[in-house]
Amino acid sequence: MARxxxxxxxxxxxxxxxxxxxxxxxxxxHDDxxxxxxxxxxxxxxxxxxxxxxxxLRAHCVSRMSDIVVPMDLHLQFEASFSQLIRGGYTARDPFHRDAVAMLHAADDAQLRHSGFKSSASTLAIFGLSxxxxxxxxxxxxxxxPQVIVHKRYAGKNFRRTQIVWLKIDCPHDGSPRGLCASFFAALDGALGxxxxxxxxxxxASVSMLMQHVxxxxxxxxxxxxxxxxxxxxNLLADADSKQRILNFFLTLSNDAGIPLVYSGTNSTFKLFAGVVRNARRALGMSDYYFDRFHIDDDEWSALxxxxxVYNWTEDAIERTPExxxxxxxxxxGNTDFLAKLMMLTQWYALANDQKVTPSLYQKVYDQQMIILHRPIEALRSNDPLQIADFEDMMPAREQVAYMITIARARQARRGGGSAPFQLQGLPNQLPTPSPDAVTAPASRRLAGVADPLVVSDAQRVAESDDWEAAAKEKGFTSFGDDIELW
Structure with a gap:
């Protein structure tokens, strides 16, 4: 598609x-x-x-594997929600409607709120393992x-307008509001020149003025x-006020300016929405999607x-066996990025050393060239919540919610002068742990629990509940006592 x-x-x-x-x-x-x-x-x-x-020379071809994209059911369902998100957001911003024109020409937030415009924008949230x-x-x-559509005439009348269909920005590494605005302006400049x-x-330039420009x-x-x-x-922002200011700004963009939003982040992003229910409601919006790691017997893992x-540049065919x-x-x-890295590193090693790709060679390359990933992979392999908690971006969604609530319980106990030791309780261990010699296959399932727009997920029920403790306990996220205070 042209830009x-x-x-x-x-x-x-x-x-x-x-x-x-x-x-x-x-x-x-489009259809699926x-x-x-x-x-x-x-x-x-x-x-x-x-x-x-x-x-x-063949080794230079191996890097093409990093560009492989295999569509999954999750991708198809998200695309359907994304299609509705964009079109639904535009329904209230009909450029020929009086209220939409008033919103467009509002000079400040006060005029924006009193323009008579009623937003039809919603949000999508994507959470998942790194x-x-x-x-x-x-x-x-x-x-x-297309990223930019240039309008000139519509229905026989002059209609000069520049429409940016989508704009994607990365939250800055320090999470600062100023850095976020800079990322927005850079993305806009990239789209429009x-x-x-x-x-x-x-x-x-003050942050308030920059956000108004955005x-x-x-x-x-x-x-x-x-x-x-x-x-x-x-989450890296130490200033809680700045963090809340950014979230409130996103809400204003959606509620007052009618801009649909897509939030994307690891499961540690949950903490941003834990303290204020309205933030959680808006984050979930139309649907919430979760990217958890594959099980060994998932059909989509097998296809991947x-x-x-198939992308094999060594002289010997790689035989796919149970081993x-x-x-x-x-x-x-079951992590797709780890799989891609292991596959490429092993082929490079095999080509450089004239060896055949075998299970033992994968192990050798893992031992020698993926050392920096050993700790997070071993934590996932252990299914031990205490080990996984050391790598927040690797913690599955269910465990992340349970971990948040357990920490909140410990904080409340300390504030109340309780002497009970802090222990992680009730964190479910759901994924099987295969060994090098034998694997016990779990029940078959898809890539992740994809949210159907007609079905309210457990996470959404917890987020929208006025009583987090009761809702979380009912859904089995964790077991805990009374008087939990979420931050």
Whole structure:
């Protein structure tokens, strides 16, 4: 899909969408089969010409494996929600509606709130383990939409407007509000070729003024969705007021300016929404999606492994055996990023040393070249909550919620003068731990518990409950006593 296109209007056949040029200019609403074709990315497979090259040259082809994207059910369901999110957000921002025009020209937050505009924007949230492909999915998804649409005429009338369909920003590594604004201006400049970063990021510019510029630009350029990736970086902010200020700003963008939002981060992002129920409600919005690691017998894990094995530039075929499957899962624990790294490193080693890829070679490469990942992988392998807690971005969603509540209980006990020792209780151990020699297969399931828009998830019920303790206890997140105070 081109980054910038001139608007061409196609009615959708849906009454709430037709007649709105911002919606009619979007690509058609695709079926699942088409979405799968658009999202997948299979780099060039090994060719006979490449296989005739010397091993050192063939080694340069191995890096293509890092570009593999295998669509999963989770991707298809998220795309459907994403499609509704953008179009639903535009329904209230019909450029020919009086209230939408008043919102567009509001000079400040006060005028924005009194413009008569009623937002139709919602939010999506993606949480999951580090390395499970959240960012890869988002990058593949936004490429199915043009980023910028230039309008000139609509229905025989002049209609000059620049529409930014999507804008993706990364939360800065320090989580600072100023850094977040700078990331927004840089993304906007990248989409439009403008110089808003130089214009607004002055040394004396206050954060309040920068945020006001962000809001105005989102409205002026009809931003269809703002994607905030790496949201867990806000946890690095020591100043709780600054953290809450950013979350409130996101809410204002959605509620008052009508900008749909997509939050993306590791499961440690949950802590950002724990203290204020309205933040949790808005974070969940339309749906919440969770990227947890695969089980060894998941069909999608099997498909992923098989795809990687096809990209083989060594002279000997890699035979897929039960021993190989067990070894790959044991060394990666169902994490897609770990799998890709192990596969590439092993092929490079095999090509450099004229060896055949075998389960024992995967083990050797893991032992020698993936040392920095041993601790988090061993923590996942142990299923010990205390070990997993050392790596917040690796803790599964259910355990993350339980861990938060348990810490809150300990804090409350200390404030109340309780002498009971702090112990992690009730954290479920759900994933099986295969050994190098034998693997006990768990019950089959999909990649993750994907949220159906018609089904309210347990996490959503907890988030929307006025009594976190009772709701969490009812859903079995943990076992704990009374008087829990969430921060």
């Amino acid at each position: 910038s296109i001139e608007a061409a209007y196609t009615p959708t056949g849906l009454g709430q969408y037709d007649g709105n040029p911002l919606i009619e200019a979007l690509p058609p609403i 089969e088409t979405v799968g074709e658009l999202l997948c990315n299979f780099p060039d497979f090994p060719s006979s010409a490449e296989m005739a090259l010397k091993p050192k 390395g499970m492909g959240k960012t890869t999915m988002l990058n593949s998804l936004v490429k199915t939409y 403008t110089d808003y970063t130089d214009k607004y990021m002055k040394p004396r 809001s105005q630009l989102c409205r002026s350029f009809n931003v269809g969705v703002l994607i905030i990736d790496e949201l867990q970086n806000l 492994v098989q795809t990687f094995l 190989l499957n067990e070894k790959l899962y044991y060394l990666t624990q």
